[in-house]
Amino acid sequence: MPTMQTDKPFTYKVDEHLTDQLGVGMRVVVPFGKGNRLIQGFVTRIFEQTDYQGELKKVAAVLELAPVLNDESLQLAEWMARETFSFRISCMQAMLPSAMRAQYQKKVVLLTDQVSEELKAFFADKSEQIFDEQKISTNMQGKLLKARRQKQVEIKYLVKNKARAKKIMMFQSKLTEEIIEEEKSKLRVNANKLRKLLSFLRTHPKIALTQAQFEKKIGLTAGVLRAAEKKGWLLRQESEQYRDPRKNLMVGQTIPKNLTSQQREAVEAVLAEATKKHSTTFLLQGVTGSGKTEVYLQVIAKVLAAGKAALMLVPEISLTPQMVERVTSRFGEKVALLHSGLSSGEKFDEWRRIEKGEAQVVVGARSAIFAPLKKLGIIIIDEEHETSYKQDNMPRYHARDVAKWRAEYHHCPVLLGSATPSLESRARAQKGVYRWLHMDARINQQPLPKVKIVDMREEVPQSKNINFSEALLRGIKQTLERHEQIILMLNRRGYSSFMMCRDCGFVLKCPNCDISLTLHMDTHSMKCHYCGHEEAIPQVCPSCKGRHIRYYGTGTQQVEVELQKLFSTARILRMDVDTTRRKGAHTRILNKFGQHEADILLGTQMIAKGLDYPDVTLVGVLNADTALGMTDFRASEKTFQLLTQVSGRAGRATKKGQVIIQTYNPHHYAIQLAKEQNYEKFFRKEMSIRHQGAYPPYYYTIQIVASSPEESLAAKKMYQIYAEIRKYLSNQAVILGPTPQAVARINNRYFYQLIVKYKKEKQLFVYLDKILYESQKDERKGLKIMINREPLNFV
DNA sequence: AGCACGCCGACT
DNA sequence: GTCGGCGTGCTC
Numbered sequence: 001m002p003t004m005q006t007d008k009p010f011t012y013k014v015d016e017h018l019t020d021q022l023g024v025g026m027r028v029v030v031p032f033g034k035g036n037r038l039i040q041g042f043v044t045r046i047f048e049q050t051d052y053q054g055e056l057k058k059v060a061a062v063l064e065l066a067p068v069l070n071d072e073s074l075q076l077a078e079w080m081a082r083e084t085f086s087f088r089i090s091c092m093q094a095m096l097p098s099a100m101r102a103q104y105q106k107k108v109v110l111l112t113d114q115v116s117e118e119l120k121a122f123f124a125d126k127s128e129q130i131f132d133e134q135k136i137s138t139n140m141q142g143k144l145l146k147a148r149r150q151k152q153v154e155i156k157y158l159v160k161n162k163a164r165a166k167k168i169m170m171f172q173s174k175l176t177e178e179i180i181e182e183e184k185s186k187l188r189v190n191a192n193k194l195r196k197l198l199s200f201l202r203t204h205p206k207i208a209l210t211q212a213q214f215e216k217k218i219g220l221t222a223g224v225l226r227a228a229e230k231k232g233w234l235l236r237q238e239s240e241q242y243r244d245p246r247k248n249l250m251v252g253q254t255i256p257k258n259l260t261s262q263q264r265e266a267v268e269a270v271l272a273e274a275t276k277k278h279s280t281t282f283l284l285q286g287v288t289g290s291g292k293t294e295v296y297l298q299v300i301a302k303v304l305a306a307g308k309a310a311l312m313l314v315p316e317i318s319l320t321p322q323m324v325e326r327v328t329s330r331f332g333e334k335v336a337l338l339h340s341g342l343s344s345g346e347k348f349d350e351w352r353r354i355e356k357g358e359a360q361v362v363v364g365a366r367s368a369i370f371a372p373l374k375k376l377g378i379i380i381i382d383e384e385h386e387t388s389y390k391q392d393n394m395p396r397y398h399a400r401d402v403a404k405w406r407a408e409y410h411h412c413p414v415l416l417g418s419a420t421p422s423l424e425s426r427a428r429a430q431k432g433v434y435r436w437l438h439m440d441a442r443i444n445q446q447p448l449p450k451v452k453i454v455d456m457r458e459e460v461p462q463s464k465n466i467n468f469s470e471a472l473l474r475g476i477k478q479t480l481e482r483h484e485q486i487i488l489m490l491n492r493r494g495y496s497s498f499m500m501c502r503d504c505g506f507v508l509k510c511p512n513c514d515i516s517l518t519l520h521m522d523t524h525s526m527k528c529h530y531c532g533h534e535e536a537i538p539q540v541c542p543s544c545k546g547r548h549i550r551y552y553g554t555g556t557q558q559v560e561v562e563l564q565k566l567f568s569t570a571r572i573l574r575m576d577v578d579t580t581r582r583k584g585a586h587t588r589i590l591n592k593f594g595q596h597e598a599d600i601l602l603g604t605q606m607i608a609k610g611l612d613y614p615d616v617t618l619v620g621v622l623n624a625d626t627a628l629g630m631t632d633f634r635a636s637e638k639t640f641q642l643l644t645q646v647s648g649r650a651g652r653a654t655k656k657g658q659v660i661i662q663t664y665n666p667h668h669y670a671i672q673l674a675k676e677q678n679y680e681k682f683f684r685k686e687m688s689i690r691h692q693g694a695y696p697p698y699y700y701t702i703q704i705v706a707s708s709p710e711e712s713l714a715a716k717k718m719y720q721i722y723a724e725i726r727k728y729l730s731n732q733a734v735i736l737g738p739t740p741q742a743v744a745r746i747n748n749r750y751f752y753q754l755i756v757k758y759k760k761e762k763q764l765f766v767y768l769d770k771i772l773y774e775s776q777k778d779e780r781k782g783l784k785i786m787i788n789r790e791p792l793n794f795v
Numbered sequence: 796a797g798c799a800c801g802c803c804g805a806c807t
Numbered sequence: 808g809t810c811g812g813c814g815t816g817c818t819c
Binding site: 005006009010011012013030031032033034050052054055056057777780781 | 814815816817818819
């Protein structure tokens, strides 16, 4: 159970009949607590003797035949729990596919007929009912609990193991060639179907097929198969089948491409470290189109050739069919896929294929970092700057850190790739902590696309089209005329939470923190959620005295309507959270666009990554500013990365690309440097700003959040922590807050937070462990405490 | 998460 | 006096 008091191992007795089966790393069902309710646990140690002075309970059941956690996973879980202030059991569960997390169910069992009419009605002639707190009224729950005290009913606890292999019926031939001939001669002349079956079995001895496959191949129906089974020709047996997430992919075969000299240098540098007894982390910084993926693929190929396995992480958002196809077309059956688009059964099966060593290349999103590969030869993290690599619930791990831990364990290199590395990683490369590899030449020798910045403040104000500038409209028109494709991105991050002047682009900032103020409609004020500064909502722009100051944000749907009106014949595809909610919708939209069944792809930031379509020659960013308005010190970094990424979508093949960025802040360095595609200059500029503000990577950060349905409770707790934490900190550390979070209320809970910026604070961790331990008591009052090490989002 | 124990106020 | 609510400790 994920609580602090139970975050330790418990000892159980193992019955004789289970001793052979039981092993370290297996899941077991054990009775726990006074009521002996059954729960799922993990075996972490087995020993003959115990020093526990009490009655031991017995393990109730063993859930598997082979361990699901090995020595590495157990050590990793231990490390992760300490590192991220989480519970060990949460870490172990996070490492396994969700199908292996047991489902608990409660049932109420009727013990006697002597009960009230109301209870009789509840049981409705049955002896037991499922006890679901969500479905049963509180009133009824009370009555049931009362009936239990009077021994009229009892509560039964069940553990449901969802981790099941998919079973299918297969028919297998039992016949030898001689018997086939013999049987054939015995058949009646009109037994056409049976004769057909025999001929087929003769040419395909030992074959095992499902009924459906027989039907499809030789047109046999169920009746014929049953007859054949009766005659003893076929053996019907259950067989395990993997659920294959790749069944709808069109996968060809590709061969390694010729490398440019920069690519070859990168591949060789990584491979040179691959055989050493230590682990090196590389930062591969390559401009968009420089062929990072091919570097990954060739490194993987070499690693496989050496008999080792490869793990490659890709952001969820860019696990496009395109990406998957590139890898599977090179490594075929050896590839296993792990991402949120798969059903839990599919994930479970892919996990088992990896665990059994049937797949040696794993491609997946964040949690794939735990893939149970045994002899890792390389771990690759593509788009390493992506914030989705950090999990934002318990355990709050960063896949990059887990990668480094595992690489250390396996003595293999880590390869971090990006066109726009996170400042943290780039700074480490600078300091020599990471080996820095860079590729500044594009594969096809195409120059980077021309980027045009449109100053939206100068657009004709009477124009009806508030979302499109003249330049962008002209660009779209010309591109459509050439029958080429267009990607339009609407930046939705930080949607309408900040205010900006439409006349001059001024964004209201905090006088203390130099960070945009957040609009709080509940208090009708502008707040800084770093330091708590608060001021009135301005009526006129403090900079230009203009009155066109307003919230920022437009929806994709609205833009689509406007766009369709302007270009009535253009085929538009919209891609945002609304249109991609359904499973596979993401893939369908991209396939459609890839096959040029649409002219314009309109979407949110999810279209910025990894798409590679040769016919796209125009990329338009409708509003580059919203990210800058984010109340986060990483706002500039994120804006720069996003604009650079999306610009890279234009002119990938032989055609020249063009990028148009609309903004109210044309002179902001993040936008100017994205136009130049000058990462290095951006890095230096941003680093000096971080240095001045004492932000990462110069300082470490820890975020502590208290939340409660009662605002005063959360606030009080946070101030109490604030008062205490100072005793544990040196005067080198900086505390920001406590402040209410930018979105102060979510799901009727109020959030208060505090951020500590520090360099070296040993005592801090002692205190954080203490908070974690004590948070348990508060939880019952509805007060939750969350500790987030190196948070990436401060909202 | 869920059970028991113990303390407290409100009731027959 | 006693019933029942709730805060707290503990679960091998």
